[in-house]
Amino acid sequence: MVSKVLVANRGEIACRILRACSEAGLASVAVYAENDTTSLFVELADESVMLHGDTIAETYLDQHQILAVAAETGADAIHPGFGFLSERADFARAVTAAGIQWVGPSANAIEKMGDKMTARITMRDAGVPVIPGEEIESIDEDEALAAIQQASTRVGYPLLLKASSGGGGKGMRAVEHPDELLDAARSARREALAAFGDGRVYLERLLTGSKHVEIQVLADRHGRTIHLGERECSVQRRHQKVFEEAPCATMTEEIRAAMGKAAVAAAMAVNYEGAGTVEFLLAPNGEFFFLEMNTRIQVEHPVTELVTGVDIVREQLRIAAGEPMSCGELQIRGHAIEVRLYAEDASNNFLPAIGPLAVFIPPEGPGIRLDTGVRQGDEVTPNYDPMLAKLIVWAPSREEALQRMRRSLDEFVVLGTTTNLRFLRELCDVSDVIEGTTDTTMIDRLWPQGWTPSVPLHIEDAALMAAAVGESAGLHRLTTSSPNGSDGPSGPVSPFATLNRRYP
Amino acid sequence: MHHQFNSPDGPVDVTVTKQGDEWILGEHKAVRERDGRLKIHLANGESGFATVAKVADHWWVHFSGHTFNFERIEPGATQGGNDGGLTAPMPGKVLDVLVEVGQSVETGQTLMILEAMKMEHRILAAASGTVTDVYFSAGEQVQQGSALLAMTEHED
Numbered sequence: 057m058v059s060k061v062l063v064a065n066r067g068e069i070a071c072r073i074l075r076a077c078s079e080a081g082l083a084s085v086a087v088y089a090e091n092d093t094t095s096l097f098v099e100l101a102d103e104s105v106m107l108h109g110d111t112i113a114e115t116y117l118d119q120h121q122i123l124a125v126a127a128e129t130g131a132d133a134i135h136p137g138f139g140f141l142s143e144r145a146d147f148a149r150a151v152t153a154a155g156i157q158w159v160g161p162s163a164n165a166i167e168k169m170g171d172k173m174t175a176r177i178t179m180r181d182a183g184v185p186v187i188p189g190e191e192i193e194s195i196d197e198d199e200a201l202a203a204i205q206q207a208s209t210r211v212g213y214p215l216l217l218k219a220s221s222g223g224g225g226k227g228m229r230a231v232e233h234p235d236e237l238l239d240a241a242r243s244a245r246r247e248a249l250a251a252f253g254d255g256r257v258y259l260e261r262l263l264t265g266s267k268h269v270e271i272q273v274l275a276d277r278h279g280r281t282i283h284l285g286e287r288e289c290s291v292q293r294r295h296q297k298v299f300e301e302a303p304c305a306t307m308t309e310e311i312r313a314a315m316g317k318a319a320v321a322a323a324m325a326v327n328y329e330g331a332g333t334v335e336f337l338l339a340p341n342g343e344f345f346f347l348e349m350n351t352r353i354q355v356e357h358p359v360t361e362l363v364t365g366v367d368i369v370r371e372q373l374r375i376a377a378g379e380p381m382s383c384g385e386l387q388i389r390g391h392a393i394e395v396r397l398y399a400e401d402a403s404n405n406f407l408p409a410i411g412p413l414a415v416f417i418p419p420e421g422p423g424i425r426l427d428t429g430v431r432q433g434d435e436v437t438p439n440y441d442p443m444l445a446k447l448i449v450w451a452p453s454r455e456e457a458l459q460r461m462r463r464s465l466d467e468f469v470v471l472g473t474t475t476n477l478r479f480l481r482e483l484c485d486v487s488d489v490i491e492g493t494t495d496t497t498m499i500d501r502l503w504p505q506g507w508t509p510s511v512p513l514h515i516e517d518a519a520l521m522a523a524a525v526g527e528s529a530g531l532h533r534l535t536t537s538s539p540n541g542s543d544g545p546s547g548p549v550s551p552f553a554t555l556n557r558r559y560p
Numbered sequence: 561m562h563h564q565f566n567s568p569d570g571p572v573d574v575t576v577t578k579q580g581d582e583w584i585l586g587e588h589k590a591v592r593e594r595d596g597r598l599k600i601h602l603a604n605g606e607s608g609f610a611t612v613a614k615v616a617d618h619w620w621v622h623f624s625g626h627t628f629n630f631e632r633i634e635p636g637a638t639q640g641g642n643d644g645g646l647t648a649p650m651p652g653k654v655l656d657v658l659v660e661v662g663q664s665v666e667t668g669q670t671l672m673i674l675e676a677m678k679m680e681h682r683i684l685a686a687a688s689g690t691v692t693d694v695y696f697s698a699g700e701q702v703q704q705g706s707a708l709l710a711m712t713e714h715e716d
Contacts (some may be wrong), residue, residue: 357698407649414615415620469622516607518624521574523563524565524583531612532619
């Protein structure tokens with residue numbers, strides 16, 4: 057039984073889970089750091105408890121504090137979302153030991169799949185091909201660097217350095233030549249240590265020209281393990297996905313069946329429970345290789361939800377409560393695309409940006425879904441990941457989904473903070489995207505010197521005119537322009553005075 | 561009315577005039593809507609709505625799927641000099657300082673490593689030269705725009 061869910065996360069995914077709890081009739085608890093006091097997810101929860109501490113390690117990563125809040129509030133389940141503690145086996149174990157239901161797979165399954173070496177061995181035993189790669193176990197910096205150098209000669213170049221216990225592109229470096237290795241290794245280890253508290257890295261051959269294709273799986277305690285088809289997430293910048301879709305444009309029934317079978321075998325090999333994702337690299341010749349398994353809900357889960365009609369988070373809650381999953385025979389219907397709206401300057405090497413969301417007007421209309429943790433008036437700070445929202449569209453065909461995405465991105469208005477909106481919009485016009493022939497190196501290949509927007513002169517003229525009219529007409533006094541509202545409509549206005557004037 | 565803005569291509573002078581409800585710039589026209597947006601009629605026959613907001617000295621404009629950010633140059637203000645890019649692009653923490661005062665550096669050499677939003681950013685030398693000052697050490701917090709180092713460029 058599950059009746060009250062503590063969400064050990066923040067932002068967009070916390071909102072997604074808290075809304076699912078509300079729909080499922082479950083009580084919910086949010087935990088938040090002080091700098092998240094006014095964030096959207098805090099108000100979506102039935103109860104919210106502030107975590108003490110300043111850093112992420114002292115708040116969203118503080119297992120003891122979060123368990124104490126669960127005990128205080130009587131939460132009988134903890135949903136970790138993604139990132140933070142979601143793939144920490146020790147936390148899953150501590151939650152279970154405290155008599156609380158962990159919304160996710162067993163600590164044992166997290167350990168087996170989270171450890172990239174064990175995952176590879178498990179997959180090889182299940183008959184799934186894996187990419188050449190090696191784990192570096194050494195903790196000591198000098199020993200680790202020496203081991204990395206030795207391993208690199210066996211793995212071969214170009215290679216990829218990845219944080220052993222990570223994801224989201226943090227602690228990840230592509231290395232083309234041996235003389236770049238040491239610098240890249242030092243920096244990858246440092247970033248991994250800061251983000252995950254674990255500096256161990258993993259070396260793997262970089263397969264160019266491949267697609268990143270992943271299979272969503274669901275498993276319950278009633279003996280059912282199924283896959284929900286694939287997602288393609290090849291379009292990445294700095295090893296972070298920005299454009300994801302389902303189904304994969306070049307997928308065949310044969311490859312889908314083979315990949316799906318491999319993913320289900322992977323899940324069953326570790327007695328998997330709940331929602332998980334098995335990632336593969338799909339080579340141009342149709343060969344595929346196991347990359348890793350993510351033992352948690354994935355950022356891009358909505359595209360699968362839209363084409364299968366399955367509410368994956370709701371199924372997670374159902375499975376955690378010991379019920380059988382509710383979905384029956386699955387069918388893939390239409391096409392879904394997700395883009396990630398980041399506060400970043402796409403024209404300056406995707407550098408994160410900060411500022412107020414003075415205006416935040418998402419697109420509306422048929423086939424559009426927006427998953428976000430922010431609203432107009434919020435401040436984008438350097439404290440957390442710069443992802444502001446996920447814009448997801450569904451349409452009967454891939455071509456129509458792309459048309460709908462273009463229209464949606466044109467309608468989306470975000471002022472006050474630099475975002476990648478225009479970059480995402482231009483992506484929709486790239487021939488590889490239109491043809492569906494995207495691969496993981498596309499962005500670097502298309503814009504080797506970095507991306508710059510192409511702005512028609514008359515559009516820039518119109519914008520300059522708008523700014524000049526805005527200044528001349530004093531429009532800044534009519535629009536939201538500062539986070540504290542000091543430039544808002546001149547001070548508090550009594551509604552009675554207004555009534556007085558309008559109805560004398 | 562005359563205004564000066566900083567655009568990506570440098571300072572731009574914009575003079576708009578008002579005739580009745582219409583604002584005019586050359587052959588382009590704009591009319592203010594009740595909700596604060598502007599209906600724009602371009603000389604080429606295209607039209608659309610612009611959404612604007614002012615944050616500090618910056619005018620943000622959304623028009624036709626494009627977003628712009630123009631800094632308004634206050635009348636009489638002077639422009640800041642170019643500091644060679646040795647300033648913090650983001651608030652964050654200094655992870656590592658790879659050079660010391662007096663050291664010669666090559667173009668593209670990493671001088672300092674910052675961490676912001678859990679990602680690392682390298683501060684690179686824009687030209688070859690000599691480091692004359694280092695203002696922060698590892699572990700220190702920096703504000704956006706803070707000068708991080710100073711260097712003199714070598715003459716080639």
